[in-house]
Amino acid sequence: MYAVLTVIGIPWYWPEDHASQLLGMPAWTCVSLLASLGASLLTTWLILTHWPSECEDGNEPSSDPS
Amino acid sequence: MNDSVMPFGWGGITFIAFYLFGLLCIGWMGRRAREDNSLRDFYLGGKGVGVVVLLLTLYATQYSGNTMFGFSGKAYRIGFSWLTSVHFMTAIIVGYLLFAPQLHHLSHRHGFITPNDFLNHRYRHKGINIVAPILMVLALGNYLLAQLMAMGRALQGLTTMPPETAYIVGVVLLALIMVVYETLGGFRAVAWTDVLQGTILMIGFGVLIILIWTQYGGIAETTQKLLAGSDTDRAKVLPPDGMGARNWLSYVIIFGLGASLYPQAVQRIYAARSAKALRTSLIFMAFLPLTTALIAVLVGVTGAAYVPGLDGAQSDRILTILCREVQQSSLLGYWLVVVLFSAILGALMSTADSCMLTISSMVTKDIYLGFIQPNASEERLTQLGKWLSWIVVALLAGVAIYMNSLETKPTLVKLLDLKFDMLVQLAPGFMLGLHWRRLTGTAVFWGLITGLVVTFGLYGNAWIKSTGFHQGLFGLAANLTVAVGLSLILCRNPKESKASLS
Numbered sequence: 001m002y003a004v005l006t007v008i009g010i011p012w013y014w015p016e017d018h019a020s021q022l023l024g025m026p027a028w029t030c031v032s033l034l035a036s037l038g039a040s041l042l043t044t045w046l047i048l049t050h051w052p053s054e055c056e057d058g059n060e061p062s063s064d065p066s
Numbered sequence: 067m068n069d070s071v072m073p074f075g076w077g078g079i080t081f082i083a084f085y086l087f088g089l090l091c092i093g094w095m096g097r098r099a100r101e102d103n104s105l106r107d108f109y110l111g112g113k114g115v116g117v118v119v120l121l122l123t124l125y126a127t128q129y130s131g132n133t134m135f136g137f138s139g140k141a142y143r144i145g146f147s148w149l150t151s152v153h154f155m156t157a158i159i160v161g162y163l164l165f166a167p168q169l170h171h172l173s174h175r176h177g178f179i180t181p182n183d184f185l186n187h188r189y190r191h192k193g194i195n196i197v198a199p200i201l202m203v204l205a206l207g208n209y210l211l212a213q214l215m216a217m218g219r220a221l222q223g224l225t226t227m228p229p230e231t232a233y234i235v236g237v238v239l240l241a242l243i244m245v246v247y248e249t250l251g252g253f254r255a256v257a258w259t260d261v262l263q264g265t266i267l268m269i270g271f272g273v274l275i276i277l278i279w280t281q282y283g284g285i286a287e288t289t290q291k292l293l294a295g296s297d298t299d300r301a302k303v304l305p306p307d308g309m310g311a312r313n314w315l316s317y318v319i320i321f322g323l324g325a326s327l328y329p330q331a332v333q334r335i336y337a338a339r340s341a342k343a344l345r346t347s348l349i350f351m352a353f354l355p356l357t358t359a360l361i362a363v364l365v366g367v368t369g370a371a372y373v374p375g376l377d378g379a380q381s382d383r384i385l386t387i388l389c390r391e392v393q394q395s396s397l398l399g400y401w402l403v404v405v406l407f408s409a410i411l412g413a414l415m416s417t418a419d420s421c422m423l424t425i426s427s428m429v430t431k432d433i434y435l436g437f438i439q440p441n442a443s444e445e446r447l448t449q450l451g452k453w454l455s456w457i458v459v460a461l462l463a464g465v466a467i468y469m470n471s472l473e474t475k476p477t478l479v480k481l482l483d484l485k486f487d488m489l490v491q492l493a494p495g496f497m498l499g500l501h502w503r504r505l506t507g508t509a510v511f512w513g514l515i516t517g518l519v520v521t522f523g524l525y526g527n528a529w530i531k532s533t534g535f536h537q538g539l540f541g542l543a544a545n546l547t548v549a550v551g552l553s554l555i556l557c558r559n560p561k562e563s564k565a566s567l568s
Contacts, residue, residue, distance in 0.1 A: 010318075011314075024285045026304070029149055032152075036356060039157075040356065043156070043352040044349050044353075047345050048349070051167055052168065055167040055168055056341050
């Protein structure tokens with residue numbers, strides 16, 4: 001998912017002379033910022049739902065990580 | 067007349083003087099709050115940092131003079147393409163996810179103080195115990211140097227003293243205040259001053275964008291002005307070319323892996339009171355690039371449109387130049403810029419004091435205790451650590467003053483790049499090592515050496531520059547190849563591994 005957001009966020013696919021605007025800024029910057037926001041939201045979701053249970057407060061870590 | 071000098075009157079200077087005095091008072095409060103004379107108390111505040119202090123100290127430490135001066139200066143030079151910075155500052159939080167949960171847990175179980183305490187616990191390898199701390203000290207020294215230089219540049223913009231004199235006064239005065247409150251209160255002083263500085267910094271960024279748009283009009287006007295300008299100005303609005311896009315990707319990777327391993331950030335992971343405090347702080351941090359870094363970019367782009375003609379390191383002064391114009395426009399503008407300038411000082415000092423404290427901890431614990439006096443008492447080590455802070459700051463302040471006298475002054479972003487090329491070589495040891503039992507100390511050590519040799523061997527290489535990728539990433543590729551390859555050879559049976567991951 002991060003790879004997808006990175007591919008969208010980096011403006012490699014926009015023509016080099018593309019000057020259209022959105023909300024007063026170059027359109028490509030708006031897409032890039034949306035991708036960054038997506039990465040922030042994904043990070044939040046991962047922190048809330050995928051924090052290793054053995055690393056929660058009061059838990060002992062597992063001895064075999066695999 | 068120096069166009070970048072802000073005309074602070076006695077009111078503004080008094081406010082800033084009180085602010086700086088307040089930092090010293092907080093340092094004194096930190097000293098009063100100490101529980102004992104241990105390394106744990108001096109360097110990690112007793113490991114009881116709650117979510118508000120943790121968030122603000124992570125924030126104030128991460129967003130520095132580089133963000134305010136360097137990012138706005140870079141955006142001045144290359145335009146909207148520096149939105150790269152929003153992405154890579156977010157990538158740092160993603161990088162934390164790769165190791166922070168496990169590292170925090172282990173640090174509380176085993177009492178880690180420095181980043182190398184984990185590496186020693188995991189690998190018990192003498193070579194790593196020598197190279198890793200030295201590498202981290204050098205990287206942080208680079209970072210601290212950049213902050214000291216920015217302090218000098220900040221004061222150049224504040225007074226009407228001759229620029230060279232103002233620079234020296236800025237470096238010496240602010241470094242002195244910093245080292246005094248840190249010596250007094252250690253990590254508590256650093257973290258509590260970060261609360262004040264981080265709060266003013268958050269307010270300051272908000273104030274900054276309002277001021278700029280009130281003075282110069284919104285971003286739409288800026289965009290139109292650049293598009294109507296010269297080819298150079300137009301290029302600041304258009305998407306980057308192929309090399310610019312590769313460079314963007316390179317920054318995201320090297321910051322995500324390298325900046326998340328800032329030793330002072332690792333110590334803040336250790337210092338978090340609980341996993342919950344750490345989680346909550348990281349959630350907030352994930353969104354801050356969309357405010358802080360983005361605002362720095364918009365400031366730089368606005369400067370490019372309205373204040374043309376600044377070259378190289380001069381462009382790092384665009385922030386003070388724009389603030390000067392705002393300040394002269396109204397009484398409200400004047401006081402808002404005074405607050406903003408306090409935020410700037412806060413950003414610089416909060417990052418610098420963290421670097422300084424972490425350098426002191428690593429030299430004291432990893433090098434002195436590890437190799438010179440293994441039987442030294444905690445009290446002696448803490449005392450030594452305080453002296454080291456003074457020595458390090460004095461040395462680097464001297465270097466900062468010398469570098470300002472050079473004909474070609476390095477830009478702040480160039481100094482930043484060197485640091486990540488080095489730090490990223492630690493990524494396999496930390497990030498892979500926390501998840502893959504077969505990774506051995508010997509493999510990590512030789513991977514690290516290989517990575518550093520490749521990185522520095524490629525420095526200045528024209529072909530590497532033409533790819534748009536940082537040489538540190540080529541070093542990391544070589545590093546990983548050696549670390550993984552050697553581990554597969556040396557540790558054929560994972561069940562036999564003596565790796566300590568608990």
